[in-house]
Every structure is written in C-alpha cells, then in structure tokens.
Amino acid sequence: MRKLVLALLLLTSGCSWFSVPAVPAPRDSAPPVPITGALFFAEMEDLLIAEKYQKQFNFYDMKTLWVRAIVPGMPRTAFVHVSFYTPKGDLFYEQHEAVTTDRSMMQMMSPTMNHLVDAIQAKPLPGGLAIDVPVAITGTIFSRFFEAGTWEVRAVLDAYPETLAAPLEAVLAR
Numbered sequence: 001m002r003k004l005v006l007a008l009l010l011l012t013s014g015c016s017w018f019s020v021p022a023v024p025a026p027r028d029s030a031p032p033v034p035i036t037g038a039l040f041f042a043e044m045e046d047l048l049i050a051e052k053y054q055k056q057f058n059f060y061d062m063k064t065l066w067v068r069a070i071v072p073g074m075p076r077t078a079f080v081h082v083s084f085y086t087p088k089g090d091l092f093y094e095q096h097e098a099v100t101t102d103r104s105m106m107q108m109m110s111p112t113m114n115h116l117v118d119a120i121q122a123k124p125l126p127g128g129l130a131i132d133v134p135v136a137i138t139g140t141i142f143s144r145f146f147e148a149g150t151w152e153v154r155a156v157l158d159a160y161p162e163t164l165a166a167p168l169e170a171v172l173a174r
Contacts, residue, residue: 039155039166040068048132056169059146062137069131069155069164074122076101077108078158080131084168087149093141099131099157131157146172 042048043057048066057065067082077100084093098108098119107116122129133155137143148171155164 036072037160037162037164038070039153039164040070041153041166041168042066042068045132045134055167056171058171058173059137059142060172060174065135065137065142067133067135067153067155069133069157070125070128071131071157071160071164072128074099074101074129074131074157075159077105077119078160080120080133080158081156082133082135083154083156084135085152085154086147087151088147089152092145092147092151093135095133095135097131097133101129131155143172146170148172 040048040051040053041057042052042054043062043065045064045066047054048068053068069080069082077098080097080099082095082097083091086092098110098117099122100108100119101122103121105119108119109115110117120131120133122131124130149169151168151170153166153168157164
C-alpha cells in the first residue's frame with residue numbers, strides 16, 4: 001500500500017495540471033514608520049483616544065482640555081512640561097507631569113519635590129508613543145483670566161530634543 005501511494009505521489013508530482021501554484025509566503029507587516037513629534041487637542045478623553053482632534057474650544061463650560069503629545073520614543077520615565085501662551089505671546093500657564101512606559105508603575109519620584117507623584121502611562125502607537133495630559137479648565141486660571149484668540153501650546157518631554165508646539169483657538173462664550 002505504501003508503495004502505491006509513493007508511486008502515485010511520484011507520478012503526479014511531474015504533471016503540470018496537478019501542480020499547486022506557488023503561493024508567496026505571507027509577509028510580516030511592514031515595520032512602523034517612525035513618527036516625528038506632534039501635539040493635538042480634544043475636549044474629552046474619548047475623542048482623544050478615537051483620534052478626533054480639535055483646534056477650536058469654548059472654555060466657558062469646558063471641564064478639561066486634553067493635550068496629546070506624540071513622540072517617537074522615550075526612556076522608561078520622564079517628565080512632560082506643557083505650557084500655554086496667550087495670543088499676545090505671554091506665558092500664561094505651565095503644567096508638569098510624570099510619564100512612564102512601564103505599565104506596572106503608577107507613581108515615580110519627583111526630582112524637585114522629593115516625593116512620589118502620579119505617573120501618566122504613555123500609550124504605544126505605531127512608530128511612537130502618545131502622552132495624554134489632562135488640563136483642568138473650569139474653575140482655574142483659564143476661566144478667571146481668559147483671553148480669547150489663538151493661543152500657542154508647547155510641550156517639552158525630558159530626553160526628547162524637540163519642543164512640540166501647536167495653535168489652539170479659544171473663546172469664552174455662553
């Protein structure tokens with residue numbers, strides 16, 4: 001029986017009508033294209049996650065502005081510094097947040113305050129990382145001393161050489 005099966009295999013292997021066309025081996029997905037730094041905004045975290053970024057905001061009844069800094073990479077821990085400049089170019093507000101790529105790390109030591117601070121988890125993206133920073137608007141300096149117009153928002157990540165910057169159009173209307 002084995003001889004018969006072997007003979008049939010040998011016989012059919014030489015027939016062109018029976019040969020199976022070569023199928024190219026599946027290619028691994030292309031490596032992610034390295035991204036350059038960028039800065040985006042959203043009114044809600046859900047919009048940020050869905051990558052539905054916005055450029056215009058009404059600060060009148062806005063609770064939180066979400067700032068997303070996208071970088072090609074970062075060390076295990078770092079600090080991100082987000083600055084807001086008024087339409088006149090004056091520094092208006094700064095916020096500093098601890099950031100980590102380690103999913104098990106919820107806090108890290110602040111080098112300036114010498115105590116633990118909560119850490120934001122950097123989210124992996126194809127070719128980089130997203131750092132999502134919530135900035136409180138309601139009841140803060142933004143709602144008390146607001147100036148309508150085009151603001152500039154800057155983000156600096158320790159260990160990343162580039163300052164990320166983007167315009168933000170803000171109004172305060174009922």
